[in-house]
Amino acid sequence: MxxxxxxxxxxxxxxxxxxxxxxxxxxxxxxxxxxxxxxxxxxxxxxxxxxxxxxxxxxxxxxxxxxxxxxxxxxxxxxxxxxxxxxxxxxxxxxxxxxxxxxxxxxxxxxxxxxxxxCDYLRVRSLGQQARAAEASGDLAEAARLLSESLALWRGPALADVRGGSWLNSQAKALDEELTDLRERWIGLELQLGRHRSLVGELYRLVEEYPNWETLYHHLMIALHRSGRTADALDIYGEMRIRFVDEYGMEPGPVSRRLHQRLLCRDPALNDLSISQFSA
CATH class of the missing domain: 1.10.10.10 (Winged helix-like DNA-binding domain superfamily/Winged helix DNA-binding domain)
Structure with a gap:
């Protein structure tokens, strides 16, 4: 040159x-x-x-x-x-x-x-809004695709290497909570789309990464049950219960206990793909 x-x-x-x-x-x-x-x-x-x-x-x-x-x-x-x-x-x-x-x-x-x-977080919010619109119109596959695209933008805890005061720390935590919400929505859509088998591995990973996130155990138990692995789903409940009792001195919540009973009874309603969230 x-x-x-x-x-x-x-x-x-x-x-x-x-x-x-x-x-x-x-x-x-x-x-x-x-x-x-x-x-x-x-x-x-x-x-x-x-x-x-x-x-x-x-x-x-x-x-x-x-x-x-x-x-x-x-x-x-x-x-x-x-x-x-x-x-x-x-x-x-x-x-x-x-x-x-x-x-x-x-x-x-x-x-x-x-x-x-x-900007990645602005892109994530835009994709989240587009996903809501797609879900509202009945296009669950497109909504799941958009949420998957948004999740791929996360590389770890928000601003993990920036030292700041209380305001910055609270903003970083709020962004991480947005990740939690996006994951919940994506998992729910994947279950509704009948993609439980492909979810199992990711849910096992998430349970290890977030051992206190009780809803993740619910999703994993349902994904296993719908994949013909009800015994494994029951084992997951047992592992969760031991962890909660040993570390926090408390039993799993009423939603977890009810789901456990429904798994024991092989409740056919658990195979209804329209159900992605479970209540007591």
Whole structure:
């Protein structure tokens, strides 16, 4: 490559697409695959706060409180301005002159604009809404496909590698709860679609990952029963009961106990594919 072509490559000015990810570790990736994630902890925290309030103007005071809590340094306003400048440069990369309209200054504060860019949690919410619409129209297979696509965007606990205060921690927990809801919906649809056999392996994995999530045991027991493995389903109940009694000193809840009785009786209603949730 000639010196001229190198110089030309170094001053590209078109705005590249950026993909912001918070469903797992914090990452920023340019459209060509170049990773732009900042490494300083304060810049990572600042970026995470802006992402979680994407397309919303946030005040300097709010950002300062998020960065330093109730006792910010006297230079907080100036330091925040420096951080914003550094973050803007970090989101450019070494071979671009500018990325227009990513972090804008507003009279009331700052805003991270997502137009032309991507964000995993916003994509997950969009897919979740589309899935609800598909389910409401009776297209369960499409709803399940959309939820599966949304689940694939999760790489681990939200913002797992970002240190923040109580607000950021609560937002991360709220995102993880959204994952719980998406999984519940997807499993329910898969059961209604008669895909219980293909669910068994995933449900075994989830039960090990989330041993306190009682509803997962229900889904696994039903999937096993519908796959002709009622004895295995009863074993799962026994394992759950031992775990709950030994670790928490309590019996499984009434829904679990009722489901156990229905399995013992081989209740034919348990094979009704329209049923994906069970009550006492």
């Amino acid at each position: 000639t010196e001229l072509s190198l110089s030309s490559a170094a001053v590209r000015t078109e705005s590249p697409r950026l993909d912001f990810s918070v469903l797992g570790s914090l990452t920023v990736t340019r459209g060509d695959g170049f990773v732009l994630t900042p490494t300083p902890p304060k810049l990572r925290l600042l970026l995470a706060m802006l992402i979680l309030r994407a397309n919303q103007v946030v005040s300097a005071d709010w950002l300062i409180h998020g960065l330093w809590g109730a006792h910010p340094p006297r230079t907080a306003v100036t330091t925040l301005q420096v951080y914003i400048s550094k973050l803007r440069r970090a989101l450019i990369g070494p071979d671009w002159r500018t990325v227009r309209g990513v972090i804008d200054t507003d009279t009331s504060g700052y805003v991270l604009r997502m137009a032309g860019h991507g």
